[in-house]
Amino acid sequence: MYGYQGRLLIVDLSKRKDRTLELDEAFIKKWLGATGFGIRLLYELQDPGLDPLSPGNPLIFVTGPFAGTMVPCSPRFGVFAKSPQSWLLGEAYASGFWGTELKKAGYDGLAVLGASERPVYLYLEDGDVRFMDAAHLWGETTWRTEEAIRKDLGDHEIKIASIGPAGENLVRFACIINDRYRAAGRTGLGAVMGSKRLKAIAVVGSQPIAVAKPEELEDRCLELYRRLQGPGTSKYRMLGTVANVLVLNAAGCMPTRNYRDALFEGAYRVSGEALNEAFVSKVQACSACPMRCEHIATIQKGRFKGTSVRVEYEPLWALGPYCGIEDLEAIVKAIELCDLYGMDAVSSGVSIAFAMECSERGILTKLDTGGLEPTFGDAESLLALLEAIAFRKGIGSLLAEGVRRASKILGRGSEVFAMHVKGVEMTGYDVRSLKTCALGYAISRRGAHHQTHGAYSLDLSGKVDRFKAEKERGKLVKDLEDLYILYDSLTLCKFTRSIIGVEEMAELYYLVTGFRKSPLDLLRTAERISNMARLYNLREGLTRSDDALPPRIMKDPVPNGPAKGSLVKPEELELLIGAYYEARGWDGEGIPKPEKLLELELEDYDPRLIARTRMEA
Amino acid sequence: MRRFKFVHCDPFKCVGCGICEYVCSLRQEKAFRSSVSRIRTVRIYPHRNVSITCVLCEEPPCVDACPRDALAQDELGIVRVDVSKCVGCGLCMEACDFGAITIHPELRVALICNLCDGEPACIEACPEDALSLTTRDLQAQMRRLKVASNLTG
Numbered sequence: 116m117y118g119y120q121g122r123l124l125i126v127d128l129s130k131r132k133d134r135t136l137e138l139d140e141a142f143i144k145k146w147l148g149a150t151g152f153g154i155r156l157l158y159e160l161q162d163p164g165l166d167p168l169s170p171g172n173p174l175i176f177v178t179g180p181f182a183g184t185m186v187p188c189s190p191r192f193g194v195f196a197k198s199p200q201s202w203l204l205g206e207a208y209a210s211g212f213w214g215t216e217l218k219k220a221g222y223d224g225l226a227v228l229g230a231s232e233r234p235v236y237l238y239l240e241d242g243d244v245r246f247m248d249a250a251h252l253w254g255e256t257t258w259r260t261e262e263a264i265r266k267d268l269g270d271h272e273i274k275i276a277s278i279g280p281a282g283e284n285l286v287r288f289a290c291i292i293n294d295r296y297r298a299a300g301r302t303g304l305g306a307v308m309g310s311k312r313l314k315a316i317a318v319v320g321s322q323p324i325a326v327a328k329p330e331e332l333e334d335r336c337l338e339l340y341r342r343l344q345g346p347g348t349s350k351y352r353m354l355g356t357v358a359n360v361l362v363l364n365a366a367g368c369m370p371t372r373n374y375r376d377a378l379f380e381g382a383y384r385v386s387g388e389a390l391n392e393a394f395v396s397k398v399q400a401c402s403a404c405p406m407r408c409e410h411i412a413t414i415q416k417g418r419f420k421g422t423s424v425r426v427e428y429e430p431l432w433a434l435g436p437y438c439g440i441e442d443l444e445a446i447v448k449a450i451e452l453c454d455l456y457g458m459d460a461v462s463s464g465v466s467i468a469f470a471m472e473c474s475e476r477g478i479l480t481k482l483d484t485g486g487l488e489p490t491f492g493d494a495e496s497l498l499a500l501l502e503a504i505a506f507r508k509g510i511g512s513l514l515a516e517g518v519r520r521a522s523k524i525l526g527r528g529s530e531v532f533a534m535h536v537k538g539v540e541m542t543g544y545d546v547r548s549l550k551t552c553a554l555g556y557a558i559s560r561r562g563a564h565h566q567t568h569g570a571y572s573l574d575l576s577g578k579v580d581r582f583k584a585e586k587e588r589g590k591l592v593k594d595l596e597d598l599y600i601l602y603d604s605l606t607l608c609k610f611t612r613s614i615i616g617v618e619e620m621a622e623l624y625y626l627v628t629g630f631r632k633s634p635l636d637l638l639r640t641a642e643r644i645s646n647m648a649r650l651y652n653l654r655e656g657l658t659r660s661d662d663a664l665p666p667r668i669m670k671d672p673v674p675n676g677p678a679k680g681s682l683v684k685p686e687e688l689e690l691l692i693g694a695y696y697e698a699r700g701w702d703g704e705g706i707p708k709p710e711k712l713l714e715l716e717l718e719d720y721d722p723r724l725i726a727r728t729r730m731e732a
Numbered sequence: 733m734r735r736f737k738f739v740h741c742d743p744f745k746c747v748g749c750g751i752c753e754y755v756c757s758l759r760q761e762k763a764f765r766s767s768v769s770r771i772r773t774v775r776i777y778p779h780r781n782v783s784i785t786c787v788l789c790e791e792p793p794c795v796d797a798c799p800r801d802a803l804a805q806d807e808l809g810i811v812r813v814d815v816s817k818c819v820g821c822g823l824c825m826e827a828c829d830f831g832a833i834t835i836h837p838e839l840r841v842a843l844i845c846n847l848c849d850g851e852p853a854c855i856e857a858c859p860e861d862a863l864s865l866t867t868r869d870l871q872a873q874m875r876r877l878k879v880a881s882n883l884t885g
Contacts, residue, residue: 183764184754184764185751185754185755185758185764185857212750219765219766219767258777261777271774295777295778320767321765321767321768321837322765323757323761323763323764323765324763324764324765325762325763325764326758326763326764329758329762329763332758333755333758333759333853337856337857340751340857340859343859344859396778396779397778397779398747399747399748399775399779399781400747400748400749401749402749402750403749403750403751403754404747404749405749405751405859406859407747407749407859407860411778411779413778423778423779
């Protein structure tokens with residue numbers, strides 16, 4: 116087989132056994148790669164309705180056909196499990212080198228089943244699987260874990276994905292960190308890994324990855340490298356994603372102080388421009404990336420001297436403007452803490468901003484917070500709360516549950532400003548004035564997220580009226596979701612999207628695998644994967660009412676700036692969701708119609724099948 | 733004067749993407765396999781990156797180390813491996829200060845950069861222009877030029 120390795124490794128931590136599952140051509144063609152394989156396997160391997168933190172929740176890592184080849188920007192991998200935040204589909208992606216190393220070890224993916232009694236890490240060297248004692252690593256940060264494992268095994272080229280204290284302590288938005296700076300960030304998959312007492316997965320491989328048309332592929336890739344260094348990607352190459360701070364602020368759609376505001380008076384001080392000027396010490400690349408965008412910020416002096424971490428827009432936004440903080444050094448330090456503790460910087464920031472608002476409103480008192488009085492703009496509280504969350508100390512234990520659960524426990528109207536969709540915290544785009552994006556967030560299969568559709572781009576491009584909700588947006592979001600599933604399934608970085616579209620994907624897919632799939636075939640495959648995700652979520656208890664937005668988005672208009680007065684009215688959201696269901700071929704309850712399932716060769720799945728144990732109470 | 737040109741990597745330009753490894757293995761092995769690439773990328777966190785391959789030593793210790801006379805340096809300085817003599821014992825690897833030699837895991841022969849017989853694929857593919865075919869003297873000359881061009885007046 117070309118491109119794919121055709122094998123999935125299945126490791127059972129309870130029984131300490133491993134086996135391989137052959138992936139045949141029919142399966143591969145039907146499910147394409149990371150997203151398709153991951154969701155399809157999760158549906159099969161997971162007992163319906165289980166608690167995400169119970170041993171039965173499989174933790175699945177998958178690459179795709181391009182990983183480990185010179186196809187530009189193809190080193191990503193997806194991680195899948197039932198999410199401890201949403202109790203629905205858990206799905207996150209990371210770049211770096213770990214995914215390509217898994218492929219080089221001879222696997223397209225890895226499914227971890229069961230749970231270990233004692234802390235353990237996996238050591239995969241080509242076909243060899245070893246269960247390694249991790250007692251000495253338990254409690255360590257992710258970076259220390261990487262260093263210690265490389266030292267223990269005496270091999271610098273080993274690639275490691277690990278959890279930090281947050282994952283061990285089952286922080287519901289704990290993430291998995293790989294290659295030091297990369298994170299499978301969202302939906303709490305680090306907590307699933309922690310529940311298995313699996314500290315890390317160390318991989319090193321030397322298997323060849325054969326491709327169907329080596330010479331043509333080389334030529335095509337070199338040409339794409341040149342184009343990827345052109346103006347279409349200069350944003351990522353020059354400032355990095357942090358360029359968004361001033362762009363979104365100018366458009367009045369950068370959520371600030373827990374969505375109280377949509378622009379931040381301190382934006383210049385925390386801008387990408389300021390960051391690059393003061394702190395960026397090196398820009399480096401993931402595997403096979405000709406664009407390189409990994410901006411490493413290093414603090415050379417002062418209180419946080421020695422801090423050195425990759426900075427992207429979302430973490431900077433969440434731990435900065437969203438908490439009203441304009442101390443850039445403290446923000447960089449906070450990002451580093453999130454990486455070290457292994458927790459999603461976005462959800463961390465959103466949870467802390469929630470605490471700040473609770474505290475300002477008197478819902479949380481000094482007594483509750485153990486002496487802290489977190490208020491917007493207070494960097495000391497931010498840093499203290501990050502640690503409290505990771506180690507579940509005091510109030511940190513409540514915030515470690517994420518804003519949905521925390522607001523349920525606190526009550527007193529806090530549900531209105533608990534900013535999440537399906538239990539997953541919001542990301543850095545104020546959807547009150549980005550109405551296509553608002554729909555994308557509401558229906559996202561993995562909760563609030565911008566990277567399942569990227570509709571903010573469309574809204575800000577001026578091609579649609581970002582302030583208006585109209586029926587056409589349903590089809591637009593559906594099409595964007597399907598396109599984005601292709602990037603994820605083929606493990607292509609979405610920063611290539613101005614250069615690598617579905618035509619280029621089809622061509623690269625042929626050159627790598629030898630399988631012909633037209634752009635239409637690819638999009639049809641993506642639509643199948645989208646529907647598979649819906650079938651999974653329905654089975655786990657998702658209902659129509661879960662496709663929603665936080666109450667504040669629909670009640671509190673943007674107070675000032677270019678988007679002043681914007682909000683998403685309930686009837687607007689109804690219209691958008693209805694249009695989206697229709698475009699998807701789903702009924703009014705959001706359930707795929709039989710003819711749609713037949714069309715997508717999913718007729719064997721029953722959309723009315725619902726797990727006996729429903730979503731958490 | 734040092735005569736032989738080799739593939740040199742500027743660590744200030746290198747971003748650690750490993751594209752040189754991918755393209756080298758594709759050319760030499762017809763498949764992607766970084767572990768047998770003749771050029772290897774090293775990253776030390778937080779952010780030190782460099783790619784290393786054979787530097788075409790004037791008096792190559794690898795050639796001296798070979799107990800079977802399987803290695804010989806040609807007129808361009810390229811260390812050629814006679815696969816009929818090489819048994820993959822690895823003494824050349826041990827002798828190389830740069831870690832620029834690999835033993836092929838299945839074929840059991842030494843793998844050494846052959847400059848793609850004139851036009852190294854890695855140099856063409858490097859997106860950062862971090863790689864160049866040069867000698868140490870030419871590199872020094874470039875630095876002298878840079879110093880001179882920064883002078884005012």
